[in-house]
Amino acid sequence: FIRKQGVARPHALEEMQANATAEFTYGDLVWVIEYANRGLEPATNVRVSDDLSQAGELTNLFVESVPAVPFTRNGVYLTFDIGNLDPGQHGRIVIKTGVQGVEAATVYRNIAVITGHDDVNLENNQATATVELKLLPPVIVEPGSGTTCDGDVVVRGRALPGSTVDLYIDGALAASVATEGGGVWRYTATLADGDHELYAVARLGSITSEPSPTVYVTVDSTLAWSPLSLRFTNELGWQHRPVDEYGRTDESGWATRLRPGEPYTVSVRLCCSESNASVQMVIDDNQTVELYDLDGDGIYAGAFVAGSEAHTANTFRIVATCGSAAVEGSGTVLIDPEGVIYNVGSAQPVAGATVACMQGQANVAASSSEALFTLWPAAEYGQINPQSTAADGYFSFMTPVGSYRLEAAGSGYQPYRSTDIQVVSEAVRYDIPLTPLVGDATRRILITENGFEPAYLAVRPGEVVEWVNMAADGHSAASWKSVAGAAVGGANFDSGLLLAGESYRFRFDTAGTFTYVDATNPANSASVVVSSSAPYANSLFIPIVKR
Structure with a gap:
């Protein structure tokens, strides 16, 4: 067979x-x-x-x-x-x-x-x-989904270098744009007041991509400010746009996450030609941040410091004045870091590790062999990707709505790849466990679409077990914990997502029973029993003959 x-x-x-x-x-x-x-x-x-x-x-x-x-x-x-x-x-x-x-x-x-x-x-x-063979769909970087006060909308994105991008607005072909250096493409569209749908398709030779995710834009020229222009920027220059549960940025309902005690700049664009145009950000009705347009480009900005107490929420209101009218918008800000890379054995942060955010490019099941992930173009959003950790192991990616994976590596550690992370309405915290490099394996476990082979293994303390993915789809081996997201110290071992042919090793130094699952299919579980009475690897049992 x-x-x-x-x-x-x-x-x-x-x-x-x-x-x-x-x-x-x-x-x-x-x-x-x-x-x-x-x-x-x-x-x-x-x-x-x-x-x-x-x-x-x-x-x-x-x-x-x-x-x-x-x-x-x-x-x-x-x-x-x-x-x-x-x-x-x-x-x-x-x-x-x-x-x-x-x-x-x-x-x-x-x-x-x-x-x-x-x-x-x-x-x-x-x-x-x-x-x-499939061509990756293009990515629409700007605008995101939400409301703007200006009908002249710059649509920009990225696609495979050398390809041509067809931009569709409200179901009709609006433009065919050739990619520039690095696969960048851009088009300025004029949209009437109302709701609009934008998506793009890439062409290269005889290959045509799937459509990009649809962007939903509402133009309302009666607004004094543009919700889609709202940005929070940290002291490193990394910026992000807050969104609601549907990935939109409208006047109200948006949310974002900030790091405790860190300085930020908030900025927003006004659509107002009145001489008294002004804008403020009010935090919990007890702190007001004045925003100023110092260069006359219509973008108003102001500085503030995020609250020092972690795991707290604040209400932020944008108050824009144009002539005799004042309009408001509001959202919620959660004070909480985004993630930490840590040693899976000691639970201590890992300094000098590199972490990359990979963006899903196709609507396929998590870990599927057909899933297409490419490096998220963070520079297009005013951020950096990949990032390197300091002594606290901290990293942060404020991404648009979509499907993502995190890939991390550090000197002296095995590489790690997360399972799919779905970002919808708020930032997702995901702490990454790195496992130290170990010696050659004395035992091997196969991972297939049917589970682990063998599903039960007895080893002695100090032995190294290797898991090898021999399926086309991605699979993992992680000791019991929440498989929806890692938690510091929450697992004895965690391979992360292993693609076809990839492997992971762990040395069992402590006696006990370690139950683990495949995070892509938690119904597939197995166990490793560590005991000094377990047979040695490659033991040969000889029948005893009694006279």
């Missing part, structure tokens, strides 16, 4: 931009071969032959097999010498190939065949996997 899976996994947008030539590498193709003996008798001289002639570019070919299987390569063909397979015995092979060139084929195929002596059923001995 043989089964095959395949998936295309594009590289991050920044990586593609750095290699934006006629021969850049688009990304990876991941192929998973599962083989087994479903008969009642042992199978001998078993071989798996894999035809990679239509499976992608082979310069950086990657092969991982569990159990380890020797293989030979002859051009575009791989031959795996499985040997003997007992009834029910099975294994997996993960192969990664590349996609080379902008004008690469849009469909890739991989054909695998299994053979063995005395095989009486040849009907299930061949499997074919097909992958369709």
